[in-house]
Amino acid sequence: MIKKAVKMKVYPDKHEEYKRRHDELWPEMEQMLKEYGALSYAIFLDPETSTLFGYLEIQDEERWSLTAQTAINQKWWDYMADIMETNPDNSPVATDLLPVFEL
Template identity: 35%
Template sequence: MHRVCFTLQVKRDRMEEYAERHAAVWPDMLQALHDTGWHNYSLFLRDDGLLVGYLETPDLAAAQAGMAATEVNARWQAEMGELFEELDLPPDQGFLRLTEVFHLEDQLAAHTTTTPVTDQ
């Protein structure tokens, strides 16, 4: 399972609307996300409009392609696209993916295979 973190910039004057829309995502959109491999998906919105997203998926490209093939995603992206700053692509394609530099469980697993972890 791959962990994916990304950012987008929500327009400051549209932040409340963005949050309201995500408080009640369409049931068919929720199901499509789940069915196409978007798991443990969360969005976080900072007070300046910075949106940080996190998801886990077996294959991000496949998850994106799966959503692109759904009618509900086309409707959702069309409605949400206007809420973002300087975005030339639909939000689900135009996000900036961040590079993971640390994951506790991965390092613990690597460390415990060589040296037992003890409390100091």
């Protein structure tokens, strides 16, 4: 199992909408995440800074990297682009975080 952490940004006035969209995650999106090796995926919000912290446990880094090329993932990025910081292809602006401690 590989552990990954990433930070992203949601617009300050879109916190509730971000949560709502994830509460209603499309079944085909959930299926794709699992098919590409997500064992666990959680996202946390710091409401003071609008920073999102994503924590993932995946099976294989190479397989996981292919999620970006799936049609459902690209559709999800397009769906989320109006409520968070994104790149020109609508992928979230994301920074990988480095592990420094684990108990």
